[in-house]
Amino acid sequence: MTAALEDLWLTYQSTVAFVGLNGLLALSVYATLSCGQLSLAQAGFMALGGYTAAILTFHSGLPFALVLLAATLVPSLAAVPLGFPVLRLKGVFLAIATIGFGEVVRIVFVNLEFTNGALGYTGVPQRTRVWMIYAALAGALFLLWRLRRSRAGYALEAIREDEPAARTMGIHANAYKLSMVVLGAALAGLAGALEAHFTFMVAPSTYSFARVVDMLVYAVVGGAGAFHGPVLGAAFLTLLPEVLREVGSRVGLQPGPLRLFVNGLVLLLVILFLPNGIVSLPQRLRERREARRPGAARAG
Amino acid sequence: MLLELDEVERAFGGVRAVDEASLQVARGEVHGLIGPNGAGKTTLLNLVSGLLRPSGGAVRLDGRRIDRLPPHRIAALGVTRTYQNIRLFGGLSAADNVVVGAHLRRDAPLWRWMLMLPSAGAEQRQARARALDLLRRVGLEARADEKAQNLSYGEQRRVEIARALASEPRVLLLDEPTAGMNPAEVASIAALIRGVAAAGQSVLLVEHNVKLVMAACDRITVLNFGRVIADGPPAQVARDPAVIAAYLGGER
Numbered sequence: 001m002t003a004a005l006e007d008l009w010l011t012y013q014s015t016v017a018f019v020g021l022n023g024l025l026a027l028s029v030y031a032t033l034s035c036g037q038l039s040l041a042q043a044g045f046m047a048l049g050g051y052t053a054a055i056l057t058f059h060s061g062l063p064f065a066l067v068l069l070a071a072t073l074v075p076s077l078a079a080v081p082l083g084f085p086v087l088r089l090k091g092v093f094l095a096i097a098t099i100g101f102g103e104v105v106r107i108v109f110v111n112l113e114f115t116n117g118a119l120g121y122t123g124v125p126q127r128t129r130v131w132m133i134y135a136a137l138a139g140a141l142f143l144l145w146r147l148r149r150s151r152a153g154y155a156l157e158a159i160r161e162d163e164p165a166a167r168t169m170g171i172h173a174n175a176y177k178l179s180m181v182v183l184g185a186a187l188a189g190l191a192g193a194l195e196a197h198f199t200f201m202v203a204p205s206t207y208s209f210a211r212v213v214d215m216l217v218y219a220v221v222g223g224a225g226a227f228h229g230p231v232l233g234a235a236f237l238t239l240l241p242e243v244l245r246e247v248g249s250r251v252g253l254q255p256g257p258l259r260l261f262v263n264g265l266v267l268l269l270v271i272l273f274l275p276n277g278i279v280s281l282p283q284r285l286r287e288r289r290e291a292r293r294p295g296a297a298r299a300g
Numbered sequence: 301m302l303l304e305l306d307e308v309e310r311a312f313g314g315v316r317a318v319d320e321a322s323l324q325v326a327r328g329e330v331h332g333l334i335g336p337n338g339a340g341k342t343t344l345l346n347l348v349s350g351l352l353r354p355s356g357g358a359v360r361l362d363g364r365r366i367d368r369l370p371p372h373r374i375a376a377l378g379v380t381r382t383y384q385n386i387r388l389f390g391g392l393s394a395a396d397n398v399v400v401g402a403h404l405r406r407d408a409p410l411w412r413w414m415l416m417l418p419s420a421g422a423e424q425r426q427a428r429a430r431a432l433d434l435l436r437r438v439g440l441e442a443r444a445d446e447k448a449q450n451l452s453y454g455e456q457r458r459v460e461i462a463r464a465l466a467s468e469p470r471v472l473l474l475d476e477p478t479a480g481m482n483p484a485e486v487a488s489i490a491a492l493i494r495g496v497a498a499a500g501q502s503v504l505l506v507e508h509n510v511k512l513v514m515a516a517c518d519r520i521t522v523l524n525f526g527r528v529i530a531d532g533p534p535a536q537v538a539r540d541p542a543v544i545a546a547y548l549g550g551e552r
Contacts, residue, residue: 146416147410150408151408154403165387168351169404
């Protein structure tokens with residue numbers, strides 16, 4: 001019996017880990033979205049975290065906890081000089097500038113001989129346990145949950161709704177926006193370090209633009225209006241391909257193309273019918289039920 | 301003088317929206333700012349609140365220059381405002397809008413809130429209680445938990461006033477606070493404005509409702525094409541030939 005359970009765990013351990021890692025990454029995108037900023041530098045921060053952790057593991061005898069701490073701090077510090085000039089930009093321009101940052105980081109690592117260029121590090125010892133990923137995720141969720149109803153949380157909401165009005169209420173909008181970029185960078189860095197020590201490797205190709213798009217899609221599908229939405233989105237979109245593989249193999253379909261097709265379809269359906277994401281589903285259903293009730297009363 | 305504008309100027313391209321305008325607002329005074337459409341009244345409020353920078357002249361609060369400061373610093377020095385085209389945080393409840401307005405008055409270190417200390421919870425409840433008090437003052441306590449975007453036009457204007465008062469400003473800038481209100485609502489706003497002034501706070505009131513301006517203001521400045529054409533007590537300004545010409549289109 002226990003052997004069967006162990007088998008099951010071994011089969012699905014990696015899926016469970018990625019649900020948590022992708023949840024952390026979705027929260028890192030949510031951090032900047034929560035004050036109305038679309039920053040796509042997350043893959044760059046994740047790369048800084050992953051490489052910092054791998055380098056420290058290989059070249060220093062630091063315990064894993066300190067490695068993780070360093071991998072959280074390095075991208076956070078990098079976010080400050082990036083944030084100062086970049087937060088003067090808005091909307092599309094901010095998105096493009098932050099994509100630029102991510103690409104610069106990736107290309108630097110491609111060309112850096114010290115980190116084996118495009119190959120990156122392989123054979124990073126597996127020191128990440130699944131519980132660590134979930135502890136980090138729980139910590140991040142707690143932080144964002146508490147933030148919501150705090151004075152700072154009110155300020156962030158005000159900035160998202162109407163930045164000039166928020167500023168004339170005495171809210172230092174740039175300081176708040178910068179703090180959230182730093183928080184997002186910290187979460188991405190931590191996720192990068194945990195992933196590197198789970199998958200045995202860091203390579204520049206892991207931190208491509210497509211990765212940021214994935215994170216953003218998690219947040220949008222789950223719902224970026226609530227702090228737990230992005231985590232739901234990440235879980236849903238990480239588990240979906242696993243389910244589809246099962247279904248697909250029975251019907252005799254190739255898993256690869258089917259997955260991309262379904263991901264696109266899910267994104268489209270959510271944007272069209274659930275613009276506030278999966279988190280808004282219960283409320284949406286309640287509203288529909290209430291809309292139907294008075295009609296029924298009139299009929300009777 | 302509490303608030304002082306000294307030959308303030310702001311040009312948009314070739315248009316001088318505010319042209320060497322000077323005015324003084326004393327402590328506890330309700331100061332009216334009137335003028336025909338496009339006279340530069342809202343631009344002037346934007347210059348005082350820091351959303352725009354003057355291209356010339358100086359704005360002083362208590363003798364200190366504030367015209368180069370960002371809006372949040374000016375708010376911290378005691379100047380808050382409402383907007384002609386209402387700018388509430390639509391997704392937040394009326395009460396939460398007022399809580400945001402109290403941002404500068406809240407002593408709530410984040411770490412205390414994060415550690416879930418009882419003192420942080422007490423501060424939060426206090427902030428909400430203060431917000432409800434202010435909503436009562438503008439007659440909206442029954443609508444406290446309604447989303448701001450679902451409120452009527454007149455109600456939204458009153459929430460904006462409550463939000464601006466929440467920071468306990470020394471100078472309150474009101475940009476057409478009674479636009480779209482019925483006479484009963486206008487009367488209650490007039491009483492509210494007088495109450496604010498009686499508490500020692502100054503009000504700079506941009507308004508089209510002549511009755512309200514005449515009744516509520518201690519002093520009136522009239523703008524036309526960005527220039528000050530008259531300044532004085534309401535009765536005197538109402539008789540001023542330049543003012544009558546500006547409003548009725550006198551020939552020259």
